[in-house]
Each structure stands twice: as structure tokens, then as C-alpha cells.
Amino acid sequence: MKGVPGYFFFCSLLLLILFSCNKIEEEQPPVPAWEDSGADSCTLVVTVQTQEGIYLTSSYVNLALNQDSLNKGLLVRRAVTDGVGKVKFSRLYPLKYFGNCFANIQGQTLFGSFRIAFPPSTKKDTILIVH
Numbered sequence: 805m806k807g808v809p810g811y812f813f814f815c816s817l818l819l820l821i822l823f824s825c826n827k828i829e830e831e832q833p834p835v836p837a838w839e840d841s842g843a844d845s846c847t848l849v850v851t852v853q854t855q856e857g858i859y860l861t862s863s864y865v866n867l868a869l870n871q872d873s874l875n876k877g878l879l880v881r882r883a884v885t886d887g888v889g890k891v892k893f894s895r896l897y898p899l900k901y902f903g904n905c906f907a908n909i910q911g912q913t914l915f916g917s918f919r920i921a922f923p924p925s926t927k928k929d930t931i932l933i934v935h
Contacts, residue, residue: 839895844924846896851931852889852905854914859889860934863907867893874902874917898924907934 840846848867852860867881868874880901883891904917916934 840897841895844898845894846898846922846925847927848893848896848901848920848922849927849929850885850891850893850903850905850918851929852885852891852907852916853931853933854909855933855935858909859885860905860907860909860914861885861887861889863889863905863934865891865903865905865932867896867901867903869899869901871902871919874904896922898922898926903932905932905934 850865852863852865854860863885865883865885866874866877866879868879873879881893881896883893885891900919900921902917902919904915907914907916914934916932918930918932920928920930922928
């Protein structure tokens with residue numbers, strides 16, 4: 805009986821070592837269908853501001869492939885503006901995009917929208933003025 809606990813401990817330790825030595829391969833998630841990893845991908849930087857030039861932070865900017873999809877919330881991308889009112893959408897396909905932004909400032913809801921087309925390998929900056 806003296807050797808049974810030691811044997812059990814040794815076997816458990818051996819099994820633990822064997823299972824921990826197996827290389828666990830985590831699958832890399834596939835590139836989402838809305839990201840273009842090709843050389844012709846486009847980049848859009850949107851700056852959200854009021855008519856008075858106040859940059860709006862923590863506001864959502866939405867992108868869709870057509871106005872109907874934008875209205876229904878079927879978005880290609882959605883991002884939050886940073887500390888200087890900017891959002892960067894990279895790895896976009898060279899298509900036409902429709903965008904909008906709802907923002908709140910001092911309890912007032914503001915809205916702005918835009919439409920922009922991208923030729924291949926384009927980088928564009930745009931200002932979205934919300935009213």
C-alpha cells in the first residue's frame with residue numbers, strides 16, 4: 805500500500821507532462837470578407853466635427869455599400885472616433901461607400917452623412933460635418 809500513492813502521483817505527473825507538451829495550434833481567424841488584403845486596397849480617414857469646428861470624440865461612424873443598407877444597419881464597418889474626432893478605415897475594397905454619423909454634444913443629437921467612391925489603391929481624408 806505504501807507504493808500506491810507514489811505510483812499514482814508519478815503516473816499523474818507523467819500524463820500531465822505528456823499532455824502539456826502537445827503543441828496546441830490555434831487557427832488564425834480568416835480575413836473577414838469586408839477586408840481587402842490586396843495591393844489595391846483603400847484607406848479612408850473621416851474627421852467628425854460640428855459646423856463650428858468642434859471635433860467630436862466617441863461618436864460612431866458607419867460605412868455601408870448603399871444607402872438602403874446604411875438605413876437598415878447592414879454595415880460594412882463601424883468605428884468610434886478617437887480623441888481628435890478621427891476614424892481610420894483601412895483595407896477597404898475600391899468601391900462606393902455610404903456613411904453616416906450620429907453624435908451627441910451637450911444633450912443635442914447631431915447627424916451627418918456622406919458618399920465616397922474609391923479607385924484602386926486610394927487614400928482619402930474627408931471631413932464629416934454633423935448638424
